[in-house]
Amino acid sequence: MTTAQKELIKATVPILREHGVALTTHFYSRMFKHNPELKNVFNMGNQGNGKQQLSLALAVLAYAEHIEDPSVLVSAVTKIGHKHVSLDIRPEHYAIVGQHLLASIKEVLGEGATDELIAAWAAAYQQLADLMTGLEKSLYSEAATKEGGWTGWRPFIVKQKVKESEEITSFYLYPSDGGKVADFLPGQYISVRLFLPELNLIQPRQYSLSSAPNGSYYRISVKRESGAGDEPDGMISNRLHDAVQEGDVLEVAPPAGDFTLDTAKQTPVVFISGGVGQTPLLSMLEYLASTESNREIVWVHGCRNRRVHAFNEPITTLEARHGRLQKHIFYDSLDEDMAVEGYYEGVVELDRLKEQALLQDADYYVCGPAPFIRKQFEDLAAMGVSREAIHYEEFGPANLVLS
Ligand SMILES: Cc1cc2nc3c(=O)[nH]c(=O)nc-3n(C[C@H](O)[C@H](O)[C@H](O)COP(=O)(O)OP(=O)(O)OC[C@H]3O[C@@H](n4cnc5c(N)ncnc54)[C@H](O)[C@@H]3O)c2cc1C
Ligand code: HEM
Incomplete structure (x- = not known):
């Protein structure tokens, strides 16, 4: 990126601070209109409650603020990279997101979106996309080459469902192919996805692994999410509790996440x-x-x-x-x-x-x-x-x- 382009990006910081969520809300609605297949990839609950729009707005703002030295964002980018890999986001998806992000900047800023500003954001996006796809490539490679490892979605059978409290139930998940499961770092999560008839979509959700690694199964423990007030009940957690039975198959992505115990330490x-x-x-x-x-x-x-x-x-x-x-x-x-x-x-x-x-x-x-x-x-x-x-x-x- 040129110095002039970096200056243009920095000049958009006050706008992003004030209107970032409006921009990302417009971006998602545009992307889902033109690429409705991506509704199967995103968590539509987080679209409904606005959390993903806020998260992306905060990330874009942080990037613009640190455009001179994006390396300070490494831990935030790593966290996003883990989430992407657990949802099977691949390099080819970045072109779709880039196209809708740039179009959204143009549409939301109107006359303020000069050709120079759009060119600066195109360069900035590409720089970030390159950084993220590079990081994600190494996470995919790590996941694929571990013993019992894989990438993308792998079918798992629910062998056991155990009620842990009035609202939390554990699911013991074994690979349908009879193979091993990859070890994970304590604290990591998996993504689980299933078809949701009420939306006519496949929907992924993350669940932390709730037991120590054991080589043969993953345990997740899911709370039945009840909507407060006018909010709807959680779609996937209720389906897991009510409709998914022992013997059913769920698709599972490999363990990911950077909230992990430092097992090398001996301190409290x-x-x-x-x-x-x-x-x-x-x-x-x-x-x-x-x-x-x-x-x-x-x-x-x-x-x-x-x-x-x-x-x-x-x-x-x-x-x-x-x-x-x-x-x-x-x-x-x-x-x-x-x-x-x-x-x-x-x-x-x-x-x-x-x-x-x-x-x-x-x-x-x-x-x-x-x-x-x-x-x-x-x-x-x-x-x-x-x-x-x-x-x-x-x-x-x-x-x-x-x-
Ligand atoms: C890293 C990670 C680890 C996790 N680990 C666990 C775990 O171990 N156990 C566990 O139980 N959960 C865990 N979760 C949460 C889990 O992924 C799901 O978010 C949770 O089960 C709710 O999903 P759902 O489909 O039931 O709810 P959703 O349908 O996604 O709804 C989520 C919330 O949004 C609200 N909402 C939805 N649509 C709207 C709307 N239009 N307007 C207003 N509000 C709306 C709902 O009322 C609900 O409160 C984890 C999440 C992450 C990211
Ligand atoms: C430079 C480009 C991108 C940025 C800055 C970005 C940023 C983010 C952020 C901040 C999150 C939330 C992470 C968290 O805290 O959990 C996220 C999640 C996600 N991203 Fe990206 N992303 C980018 C590219 C993509 C692409 C190309 C796709 C594929 C279509 C994608 C799909 C997703 C999905 C599905 C989630 C999870 C959403 C949810 O749980 O609601 N992202 N991304």
Whole structure:
């Protein structure tokens, strides 16, 4: 890109800050009109609730702001790359997205979209597309060459469905071809896709692997998503709970994701989860237990009540066995017989645990609804924990900007 082109991109930052979501909303509606087949590739729930439009707007804004040195965006780009690979996005798709993005900039800016500005955005897009396809190529290659690995979609049989709480059910997925499954890093997710008759579309969703790697199956644990107020119930989670039965086949993409336990470390780990956000942390915990790790572990979990509380039993058993694991459970409301040590009433307040949750040199892994992550992040930062020691994952397109 030329210096003049970079200046033109920087000049669009205030517009992107104010109208970024309008631009990406226009972009998606344009792309789905001209390329309706891509509705099978995108999560139409995230289109309905606006999370993907916001996520793309934030990414385009960050790129424009850092056009002089995009290398500072490497961790954000890596996160997107993992998501793309888990959805089988290939280099040829980039031309379609580029075409609709540039046309959308023209259509939304109107007279402000000079030929020079469009040429600058075309160059900027190509530079980013090259960076992303390069990264994705290496992720595909890694996924394909692992033992039990593959790329794209592979059929898996649901061998077992296990109810873990009133609203969370686990699915044990085995490859229909009888082969092995690739190992994964504790904390990673898979994409699962199935046909949704009400939309007449195939729809993918991500689910964190909720057990330690074992070579033969993947376990996911899915919360039945109920729409609040006027919002619709979740399409795929309800279908998985109600329609998908043991023996049915789902298509699965290989494990991906960069929210992973650093297994080389020996320092303490603190797992902080809200609701079904415990799944990737459970995989990390099971991994540490299965490798007989000596690391000190704190498990902090919050949910509405014991009826929706999944996995309490196995973690309690582990706590009794492990010796270096301590758990703290927060319920919105505590039944009288639960007023025992380790159970607290209210939302997760790390302040109430103080030094029990703040350990020397610890890493903090946080997962749950976006407001939960924000609160825990801010509370940890206020207690003096460094930004680098806090790791978090949103169960949807990245919408949080935390620093
Ligand atoms: C990395 C990652 C890991 C994940 N791990 C897990 C996991 O381990 N377990 C788990 O249960 N989930 C997990 N998820 C979430 C999961 O992928 C799905 O998002 C979740 O199951 C809901 O999907 P759904 O199809 O049921 O809901 P959708 O139909 O996609 O709806 C999602 C939400 O959007 C709202 N919505 C939809 N359309 C509209 C509209 N038009 N207007 C307003 N609101 C609307 C719905 O009310 C609902 O609240 C993970 C997500 C990611 C990204
Ligand atoms: C330079 C180009 C691109 C950029 C900047 C970009 C950016 C993003 C971002 C920010 C996300 C959200 C990631 C997350 O936090 O989970 C995302 C997800 C996604 N992207 Fe891209 N992307 C690009 C190209 C493409 C292409 C070419 C395709 C293929 C058609 C594609 C398909 C998807 C899909 C399907 C998702 C998941 C959407 C969802 O879960 O709702 N992207 N992308």
